[in-house]
Amino acid sequence: MQSDQTPSREVVILGGTFDPFHLGHRAILAQVMEQLRIPEGWVIPLHSPGHRHTPVASPEDRLAMAALGVRGLSGVEVRDSEIRRGGVTYTVDTAQEIAHSSAAPDQWYIVGADEARTLHEWHAWPKLLAYARLAIVNRTGKAPISLEECAAQGIPSSRMAILTVDSPPVSATALRTALSDRGQDQFVMKFLDQAVLSYIREHHLYEKSGT
Numbered sequence: 204m205q206s207d208q209t210p211s212r213e214v215v216i217l218g219g220t221f222d223p224f225h226l227g228h229r230a231i232l233a234q235v236m237e238q239l240r241i242p243e244g245w246v247i248p249l250h251s252p253g254h255r256h257t258p259v260a261s262p263e264d265r266l267a268m269a270a271l272g273v274r275g276l277s278g279v280e281v282r283d284s285e286i287r288r289g290g291v292t293y294t295v296d297t298a299q300e301i302a303h304s305s306a307a308p309d310q311w312y313i314v315g316a317d318e319a320r321t322l323h324e325w326h327a328w329p330k331l332l333a334y335a336r337l338a339i340v341n342r343t344g345k346a347p348i349s350l351e352e353c354a355a356q357g358i359p360s361s362r363m364a365i366l367t368v369d370s371p372p373v374s375a376t377a378l379r380t381a382l383s384d385r386g387q388d389q390f391v392m393k394f395l396d397q398a399v400l401s402y403i404r405e406h407h408l409y410e411k412s413g414t
Contacts, residue, residue, distance in 0.1 A: 225373055226395065234370075250292050336364070
C-alpha cells in the first residue's frame with residue numbers, strides 16, 4: 204500500500220554579502236548540498252547586514268556577481284528576496300518568509316564555525332531555529348567546532364549538522380584589497396570565477412579612489 208504523503212522538500216541556503224562572490228562560496232555550497240544529499244540550493248545576497256560593515260559593491264552588483272558565480276551548479280539559483288526587501292537584513296526574517304510561503308521547503312542554512320560560536324548574538328536566534336536547521340561548516344584551515352560547543356551555544360542536535368568542507372583559503376576582504384591593485388591579478392584569478400572577475404573589471408568595482 205502506497206503512502207499518500209509527499210516527501211518533504213529540502214533546500215540548502217547560503218546567505219552573505221558576497222562582496223564579491225568567490226570560489227570559496229561556490230565550493231562550500233556545492234559540498235554541503237552533496238553531503239546532505241539535497242539537490243536544491245539557494246544563494247541569497249543580503250541587502251544591508253546588521254552585524255558587519257556596509258558592503259562596498261551595490262546590492263545589484265552583488266546579486267549579479269552571485270548569479271555569475273553559481274553558473275553550472277546543478278539545482279542552484281540566486282534569489283533577490285532580501286535585496287527587494289531592503290534595509291537591514293536579519294536571517295530570521297527570511298526564514299520566516301520562506302516558512303510562510305506556499306509549498307515551503309525545509310530550510311538548511313549554511314553557517315561557518317565562527318558564526319555558530321556567536322549564534323547567541325544573532326537577532327531572534329531561537330526563533331530562527333524554529334524555522335530552519337543549521338548546516339554548520341568546519342572549513343579547511345579554520346578551528347573546527349564540536350558538537351559539545353554547539354550544545355553549549357544552545358543549538359539542539361536535532362536542529363543542526365556539522366560538516367567538514369574543503370574550500371579555497373580566501374576571504375572577500377583579501378580579494379577586495381587585491382582587486383584594488385592590478386598588480387595582483389594572478390592572485391584574484393585563483394579565487395574568482397572568470398565571469399565574476401570580468402564583471403568586476405567592466406563595472407570598475409573595488410578600484411582605488413581616483414583610478
